[in-house]
Amino acid sequence: QLVGAHAGEVLRFLQLLCEGHNREMQEYMRKQGGTSVDLVTFTADFLASVSRCIHPGSVRLASQCIDTLIEFVQNPCYANQRALVDTQLPHLLNLFLHMEEDSTYKFADRARYTTDLEELKTKSVTLLLSLVEKVDDPFIPARILKALEIDRVLESMDMLREQYLDPRDLDADPDDEAAEIADEDLSERGPFKVACSMYMLVMTLQYYQDDNASILGSGAGGQETHSNKFQGVKNLKDLTRLRANCGFIEISRGGRLERCFFQIPSVCRYLSAMSKSNIMRKVDRVNHQDQMLDFVFRGQVRYEEMVHMLHLNRTMWYRVLKILSWRIVPFFFVNALAINVTSLVGFQYTDREFDTLLSMSNIILPEPYKTVLLVLSILQLLVCFVRIIGYYVETAILRVRRLVTRDEEWYRIATELYGGPQYYLLFLRLLVTDGYFLTLILYLASNVFALALQGENPLVFFALMLHLMDMFVLSPSLGNVTRAVSSRSQTLVQTAGLAFIMMYIYSAWGFRLFPESFSFEAAEIAEGNEMDYNVNGARCDTIWKCFFVTVDMGLRKGDIGGALEDIQWRDPIPGQFLEECQSPPGLEYMGCVGQHGEWDVGDYIFWRIIYTSTFFLLINTILMNIIFGVIIDTFGDLREQNENLVEELENKCFVCGLERYKFEMMSIDGNGFEDHVKNDHNMWVYIFFIVHLYCKDVSEHNGFESFVFDKLHEVDDQGVIHNKLTPDVSWFPTNEALVLQKRLSSQPPRALSDRVASISQRTTEFARNAAEQLQAVLTSLQELHEESSEAATEAGASESEASLWPNNDPWVAHEAHEDHFDHFDMVEDAVHRTYMPLAEELRRRGQMALGSMGVEDFSEGGGLLGDAETLHAAAVSLQFEEHTESLQRLAEEGFDNVALNLQLLVRHEGNVLGVMAELHADQEHQGHSHASLAGPPPPSHLT
Numbered sequence: 001q002l003v004g005a006h007a008g009e010v011l012r013f014l015q016l017l018c019e020g021h022n023r024e025m026q027e028y029m030r031k032q033g034g035t036s037v038d039l040v041t042f043t044a045d046f047l048a049s050v051s052r053c054i055h056p057g058s059v060r061l062a063s064q065c066i067d068t069l070i071e072f073v074q075n076p077c078y079a080n081q082r083a084l085v086d087t088q089l090p091h092l093l094n095l096f097l098h099m100e101e102d103s104t105y106k107f108a109d110r111a112r113y114t115t116d117l118e119e120l121k122t123k124s125v126t127l128l129l130s131l132v133e134k135v136d137d138p139f140i141p142a143r144i145l146k147a148l149e150i151d152r153v154l155e156s157m158d159m160l161r162e163q164y165l166d167p168r169d170l171d172a173d174p175d176d177e178a179a180e181i182a183d184e185d186l187s188e189r190g191p192f193k194v195a196c197s198m199y200m201l202v203m204t205l206q207y208y209q210d211d212n213a214s215i216l217g218s219g220a221g222g223q224e225t226h227s228n229k230f231q232g233v234k235n236l237k238d239l240t241r242l243r244a245n246c247g248f249i250e251i252s253r254g255g256r257l258e259r260c261f262f263q264i265p266s267v268c269r270y271l272s273a274m275s276k277s278n279i280m281r282k283v284d285r286v287n288h289q290d291q292m293l294d295f296v297f298r299g300q301v302r303y304e305e306m307v308h309m310l311h312l313n314r315t316m317w318y319r320v321l322k323i324l325s326w327r328i329v330p331f332f333f334v335n336a337l338a339i340n341v342t343s344l345v346g347f348q349y350t351d352r353e354f355d356t357l358l359s360m361s362n363i364i365l366p367e368p369y370k371t372v373l374l375v376l377s378i379l380q381l382l383v384c385f386v387r388i389i390g391y392y393v394e395t396a397i398l399r400v401r402r403l404v405t406r407d408e409e410w411y412r413i414a415t416e417l418y419g420g421p422q423y424y425l426l427f428l429r430l431l432v433t434d435g436y437f438l439t440l441i442l443y444l445a446s447n448v449f450a451l452a453l454q455g456e457n458p459l460v461f462f463a464l465m466l467h468l469m470d471m472f473v474l475s476p477s478l479g480n481v482t483r484a485v486s487s488r489s490q491t492l493v494q495t496a497g498l499a500f501i502m503m504y505i506y507s508a509w510g511f512r513l514f515p516e517s518f519s520f521e522a523a524e525i526a527e528g529n530e531m532d533y534n535v536n537g538a539r540c541d542t543i544w545k546c547f548f549v550t551v552d553m554g555l556r557k558g559d560i561g562g563a564l565e566d567i568q569w570r571d572p573i574p575g576q577f578l579e580e581c582q583s584p585p586g587l588e589y590m591g592c593v594g595q596h597g598e599w600d601v602g603d604y605i606f607w608r609i610i611y612t613s614t615f616f617l618l619i620n621t622i623l624m625n626i627i628f629g630v631i632i633d634t635f636g637d638l639r640e641q642n643e644n645l646v647e648e649l650e651n652k653c654f655v656c657g658l659e660r661y662k663f664e665m666m667s668i669d670g671n672g673f674e675d676h677v678k679n680d681h682n683m684w685v686y687i688f689f690i691v692h693l694y695c696k697d698v699s700e701h702n703g704f705e706s707f708v709f710d711k712l713h714e715v716d717d718q719g720v721i722h723n724k725l726t727p728d729v730s731w732f733p734t735n736e737a738l739v740l741q742k743r744l745s746s747q748p749p750r751a752l753s754d755r756v757a758s759i760s761q762r763t764t765e766f767a768r769n770a771a772e773q774l775q776a777v778l779t780s781l782q783e784l785h786e787e788s789s790e791a792a793t794e795a796g797a798s799e800s801e802a803s804l805w806p807n808n809d810p811w812v813a814h815e816a817h818e819d820h821f822d823h824f825d826m827v828e829d830a831v832h833r834t835y836m837p838l839a840e841e842l843r844r845r846g847q848m849a850l851g852s853m854g855v856e857d858f859s860e861g862g863g864l865l866g867d868a869e870t871l872h873a874a875a876v877s878l879q880f881e882e883h884t885e886s887l888q889r890l891a892e893e894g895f896d897n898v899a900l901n902l903q904l905l906v907r908h909e910g911n912v913l914g915v916m917a918e919l920h921a922d923q924e925h926q927g928h929s930h931a932s933l934a935g936p937p938p939p940s941h942l943t
Contacts, residue, residue: 007046008064014039015068019699021075021706029072030080040072040080044087051092054099056109059116062096066123075703076133085131085140090147096124097198098152118190125197126702129204133703134258141208150202154233157198161238163191181269182245184310192245193263199242200261202233207259247685247692250733253707257738260704265695268688270309275302276684281645288657292729295654296712299687300723301402303694308398318393325390332383333474336467339376342369343461365458373461374454380467381447388440396437400430443467484634491630499623503554506615507547510560513607515540517564518549558620561612655681656733658740666740680739686732707731 018025029039047065050058069089073080101110101117128148132141162170164186186192236242247264250257279302284294312318346369350362365373404414410426417423432438446463453460472478485492510518518540540546554560651660653676663672677683693701693709698721701709711728713721 008061011043011061011064011068014043015064015071018071021071021703023075023077026072026075026077026080030083038083040069040083041087043068043072044084044089044092048088048092051095055102056113056116059113059120063116063120063123066120066127070123070127070130070702073127073130074133075706076130076135078135081131081133081135081140085143090128090131090144093124093128094148096120098149098156115190118194121194122190122197125194125201128201129261130702132204132208134253135208138208141205145205145208148205153198153202154236157195157242158237160191160195160198164189164195165238179240179244181264182241182266183269184266187245187263187266195238196242196246196263200246200263203246203248204259204261247688248679249682249686249689250680250738251704251708251731252733252736253704253731257733257736257741258704259738260689262689262692262705264685264688265692267303267306267310267695268691270306270313271302271684271687272305272309275305280649285648288734289729291654292732292734293727295683295686296690296727296729299690300712302687303691304401305398306691309394312393321386321390321393325386328383328387328390329470329473332380332387332467333470335376335380335383336464336470339373339380339461339464340468342372342376343464345369346373347458363459365461370454370458373458374451377447377451377454377461377464380464381444381451384440384444384447388437388444391437391440396431396434399434400427403430403433443470480635480638484631484638487638488630488634492627495623495627495630499619499627500551502619502623503550504547506554506560506611506619507550508543509611510550511540511543511546513611514564515546518546554615554619555624558616559612560615561608564608564612653677653681653737654683655686656737657735658737662740663737672739676737676739680737681733 014029018029030036030041031038043065047062047069050062050065054062069084073084099117099121101114128144131144135141181187182192233239245264247262249260249262251260252258279295279298283298284290313322346365347363348366350364401414404410404426410430413422413426443466446466450460450463472482540549550560648654651673652658653663653673660673663676666672689708690712693705693712696705698709708731711731712724714724715721
C-alpha cells in the first residue's frame with residue numbers, strides 16, 4: 001500500500017516544517033483550529049503500522065518516521081510530548097531497542113541493513129530522551145519506565161560490547177584503556193553509538209524514579225520501585241568505558257536547571273594535560289562571570305588545538321615522532337648533564353706550571369673523553385631536531401594561526417596570499433616571536449657549532465653547557481623564577497637602564513676628577529708572589545675605561561671606592577707640591593693652608609667622599625634594592641596566586657561557584673564536593689560539550705543543544721555561523737546545583753524516620769511540661785475562686801486576716817475578687833471550651849503531616865502526636881494569648897502563683913511552636929501537595 005504513496009517524502013516534509021524547533025509549527029501539527037487533524041498522533045499510529053513488518057525495505061521509513069516525531073517534540077513542546085506518551089509509541093520504541101536482524105532476507109545488503117537497524121535504535125533512544133526533555137511532572141517518565149524493559153536494555157548493552165570491541169579486547173581489564181575517551185575508530189562504530197545512547201537513556205530515567213533513588217542503588221524501604229529494574233547497571237561489563245564516553249552537565253534554562261547527556265566526541269581525547277593546566281592557571285578569575293566567559297573563549301581555542309592534533313595523529317610519520325619523543329625532554333637534559341660531566345673530568349692542562357695561562361694550546365682533551373663527547377653530542381643533536389619538529393607541528397603552527405586572526409592585515413595575507421612570499425615572510429616573522437621556539441633553535445645552533453669545530457679545538461664543547469638551562473623547563477619551581485623575572489621584565493629593564501645611566505654619569509665624573517686613582521685590586525698569583533700594582537691596573541685614560549671599572553667594581557663589590565687607590569690623610573693632590581702647613585692633630589683630612597695660601601689634600605678627600613658615598617647610596621642601596629624588591633615581590637605574588645588557585649580549586653566549584661562546605665553538609669559519605677566536581681560540574685566535560693556542539697550538525701541539535709549553541713554563536717547576513725565576540729554564559733548553573741536541590745527536597749527514608757522520632761520525643765516532653773503548668777493554672781484559678789467566695793461572706797474579718805490579701809483590706813479584696821470573677825470565668829471557660837476542638841485539630845493535622853512524610857502509623861514516628869491528651873494541653877496554652885489583659889491584671893493584683901505558672905506555660909508554648917515549625921519545614925521539604933492538606937485554614941493559634 002506504500003508503493004507510490006511517497007510516505008517518506010511526506011514525513012520528511014513535515015519534519016522540515018518543524019526544523020529549528022519551530023514551536024508554532026509544532027503546535028500547529030497537533031491542532032490547526034476548527035476542524036483539526038492531529039498529525040502528531042497520526043504519525044505515531046503510522047509508525048505502529050510500519051513496525052508490524054520491519055524489513056530492509058521499511059526500516060528506513062521507520063527511521064524517517066522517528067525523525068519526524070523528534071522534530072515534533074524537541075525544544076520541548078510539552079503538549080506534543082503528552083500526546084505521544086498517550087499512544088503506544090513507548091512500547092514501539094521498546095520493541096525497536098530489542099530488535100534483531102532477520103536472517104531470512106538473504107538477498108538484502110546485509111551491511112546496509114545492519115547499519116539501518118543501528119540507526120533506528122539510536123534514533124529511538126533520541127526520541128525517548130526528547131520525550132522527557134524539561135519535564136516537570138512524573139507522568140511522562142512513568143509511562144516510559146512502564147513501557148521499557150530495562151533488563152533487556154541492559155542485556156542489549158552487554159551484547160553490543162561484543163560487536164564494537166575487537167576480540168582481543170573483550171578479555172582486557174576495563175579499568176585501563178576504558179577510562180579514556182574512545183578513539184575515532186571506536187566512537188564511530190554503530191554498536192558503540194547505540195550502547196552510549198542506551199546508557200544515556202538509563203542515566204536520564206534515573207532522575208525520574210518515584211523515590212529519587214540512584215539507579216545504581218537498591219530499592220528503598222523494601223518497597224517495589226522502578227529502581228529495582230536497574231540493579232543490573234552496576235554489573236555492566238563495559239560500564240567504565242561508557243561512563244568515560246558519555247558526558248553529563250547541568251545547564252540553566254528558563255530559570256531552572258536541566259540535566260543533559262551527550263556522547264563525548266573522539267577529538268576530545270586530544271585535550272592535553274598541559275592545555276588543562278594552562279586553562280586552570282591563566283583563566284580570568286576576577287569574578288565568576290568573567291571567569292566563565294574566559295573559560296568559553298579558551299574552550300573554543302582548545303577545539304582548534306584538538307582538531308589539529310586529530311589530523312596529526314592520522315599521519316604515520318607523526319605517530320612515529322610521538323614514539324621517538326616519549327620522555328624526550330628529561331632525556332635531553334640527562335644527556336646534556338652527561339656531556340658536561342664528561343667535560344668536567346676530561347679537560348686538563350698539559351703545563352702544570354701554568355706558564356702559558358693566556359694560551360689555550362696547552363688545554364687538551366684525552367681521546368677516550370673526546371670520543372664519548374662526540375657520540376653524546378651527535379645524540380643530543382638528533383634529540384634537539386626531534387624536539388624542534390615536535391614543537392613546531394604541535395604548538396608553533398597553532399600559535400601563528402591564532403596570532404594571524406588578531407590583525408586584519410595579517411588575516412588578509414594568510415587567506416588571500418596563502419602560499420606566496422608575503423605569507424611565508426609573515427609566518428616567519430610571527431614564528432620568531434615564540435620564545436620557547438627560539439630557545440630550541442639556540443640549543444640546535446650551539447650543538448651544530450660544537451660538532452663543526454670540535455676537530456680544531458675541543459673547547460667548543462663548552463657551548464653545550466647552554467643545554468643545562470633546560471632545567472627551567474623540567475622544574476616548576478625554577479619555572480617560577482623565570483616567570484618572576486619575565487612578568488616584571490619591563491620594570492626591571494627600566495630600573496636596570498637607570499642604574500647603568502647613573503654609573504655612566506659617575507664614570508664620567510670619575511674621569512674628570514680621579515683619572516689616576518682608578519685601578520683594579522692587586523692580584524695574587526702563583527707561589528704567593530704579588531704582581532706589580534700597575535701591571536694589573538686599568539688607568540682611567542678614557543671614559544669607557546672608567547665606565548668599565550665602575551660597572552665591574554661598583555656592582556661586584558658594591559662600592560666604587562674599591563676601584564680607587566687608597567690615599568693617606570695628608571697626601572697631596574696629584575701633580576701638586578705639598579707645602580708645609582699647620583693643622584690640628586687628627587683633622588688633617590680637612591686640609592690646611594700652605595705658605596702661599598693654597599689648599600692641600602682636603603678638597604680632594606671631600607669630593608672623593610661625596611663621590612663614593614652617593615654612588616653607594618643611589619646605585620647600590622636604592623636602585624639595586626629596587627630591582628631585588630621587584631623580583632622578591634613578584635615571587636610573593638606568584639606564591640600567593642598559586643595558593644589562592646589551589647585553595648579555590650579545592651574548596652570552590654569552578655562551574656557553579658559554590659563553596660565546598662555546602663556540599664559537605666549535604667553529603668552522606670563525606671565526599672559530596674569531590675563527587676560534585678567530578679560527576680555533576682566537571683569543568684572539562686563542559687569543554688567537551690562545547691566541542692560536541694561544533695562536531696554535531698546544527699540541524700540535528702536537540703532542545704538544550706540548540707539553546708546553548710545560540711548562546712555561543714551568531715549568524716551573519718550571508719547565513720554563515722560565527723562565534724560571538726561576547727558569548728552569553730547565562731546557561732552555566734551559577735550558584736546552584738541540582739544535587740543541592742535534590743538533597744534539600746528529599747531525605748533518605750532512614751534519616752527522615754530518625755528525625756521524626758527526635759521531634760516526637762521533644763514534642764512529648766514539651767507537651768508534658770505544658771500540661772503540668774496548665775493544670776497548675778487551673779488549680780490556682782480554682783483556689784482563687786474558692787478563697788474569693790469565702791472572703792465575700794466574711795465581711796467582718798479581722799485585720800490579721802485582712803493582711804493576707806492585697807492592700808491589707810479584706811473588703812477591698814472582696815471587691816477586687818468580685819471584680820475579677822468575670823476574668824476567672826473567662827479564662828476557665830476558654831480552657832474548657834477549646835480543649836476538645838484543639839485536641840482534634842492537632843490530631844487531624846498531625847496525621848496528615850506524618851502521612852505526607854511517609855509515616856503511615858504513629859508508632860513509626862516514635863509516638864508523635866499519639867498522646868493527644870498531652871499535646872492538646874500544650875495547644876490550649878495558645879488560647880491564653882487572647883486573655884493577656886485579664887491575666888496581667890491578676891499578676892498586678894499580687895497573685896504571683898498564677899502569674900508564675902502562666903509564665904512557665906508561655907515558655908513551653910514557644911517550644912511547641914518551634915517543633916510545629918520544624919514539622920512544617922519537613923513537610924515542605926517532601927515536596928508533596930496532597931489535596932487532603934488543602935481543607936480549611938488552621939486557626940490563628942495553630943498558624
